[in-house]
Amino acid sequence: MSEIKYKRVLLKLSGEALAGENKAGISAEVVEDITNQIKQMIELGVQVAVVVGGGNFWRGKYGYNMEKTTSDHMGMLATTINALALQDALESKGIFTRVQTAIEMREIAEPYIRRKAVKHLEKGRVVIFACGTGNTHFTTDTGAALRAAEVNAEVILVAKTIDGVYSADPKVDPTAVKYDKISYMDVLNKDLKVMDATAISLCRENNIPLVVFAMNDSTNMIKAVKGENVGTIVSD
Numbered sequence: 001m002s003e004i005k006y007k008r009v010l011l012k013l014s015g016e017a018l019a020g021e022n023k024a025g026i027s028a029e030v031v032e033d034i035t036n037q038i039k040q041m042i043e044l045g046v047q048v049a050v051v052v053g054g055g056n057f058w059r060g061k062y063g064y065n066m067e068k069t070t071s072d073h074m075g076m077l078a079t080t081i082n083a084l085a086l087q088d089a090l091e092s093k094g095i096f097t098r099v100q101t102a103i104e105m106r107e108i109a110e111p112y113i114r115r116k117a118v119k120h121l122e123k124g125r126v127v128i129f130a131c132g133t134g135n136t137h138f139t140t141d142t143g144a145a146l147r148a149a150e151v152n153a154e155v156i157l158v159a160k161t162i163d164g165v166y167s168a169d170p171k172v173d174p175t176a177v178k179y180d181k182i183s184y185m186d187v188l189n190k191d192l193k194v195m196d197a198t199a200i201s202l203c204r205e206n207n208i209p210l211v212v213f214a215m216n217d218s219t220n221m222i223k224a225v226k227g228e229n230v231g232t233i234v235s236d
Contacts, residue, residue, distance in 0.1 A: 003226055005227030006154045006227070007154060008047040009154065009155050009225060012195075014055055015053040015057065015078065018034075018056050023056075025057070031086065031089045035090050037220075038090060039093050040221070040222055041222065042095055047124070048127075049121060049128075049151055049153060051143050051147055052079055054080075054082060057078035058075050058077075073103075075132075077131075080099075080131060082130075096123075098125055100112040100128070100130070101129075101130045117147075118152075127151075139199070141195035141199035142199045144156060145198075145208070146202060149208060153208065157225075163231055164178050164214075167179070179232050183235065184201075187200050211233055212231045212232045212233075213231030213232075
């Protein structure tokens with residue numbers, strides 16, 4: 001217990017990350033790696049909540065000719081598919097989990113209730129939040145910031161395909177500079193694509209730091225919860 005810096009964390013996973021090199025669907029290898037890291041955090045005594053996106057199946061912006069609300073609701077259903085896949089993988093490793101959805105689906109998951117979520121975390125269960133905020137026109141980034149604030153998470157762990165926050169997309173611009181630390185306001189002012197602006201503002205208002213790191217290194221989550229230097233820290 002003395003090893004860890006953060007007792008309660010929220011892990012933000014993109015749907016695209018779950019797809020791995022396939023770019024769509026769910027990669028069994030990626031899910032295996034993520035759930036192994038979550039298991040290690042649980043064994044260290046960390047309370048873990050997860051918010052997962054749905055971009056490996058559907059994103060609201062994919063519905064070019066659709067009514068926006070319909071397209072966003074489809075994206076929320078996609079996040080639920082990913083949440084159930086993570087739940088199954090975690091429980092196969094003996095980790096107790098609960099999926100809570102912001103849109104009621106009682107046959108397959110609990111409805112989101114803050115008090116129940118906190119109780120689950122206190123009992124060592126991994127709580128996976130699906131459907132974002134439950135409202136259209138909001139991303140799962142905003143859902144992650146909102147749930148982190150509601151359950152009093154001490155940090156949001158943002159797992160990405162790159163190893164931190166850069167001044168530009170390093171895959172496109174070879175001169176992009178990586179930041180070890182950066183403020184919320186600089187992220188907003190420089191329009192850096194860490195999370196959307198609403199999510200960053202929520203984190204700033206609630207003083208919730210972000211640790212942004214590469215998910216392809218299986219030691220990064222553990223380093224992050226121990227407070228070791230990994231990726232980029234976004235804070236005040």
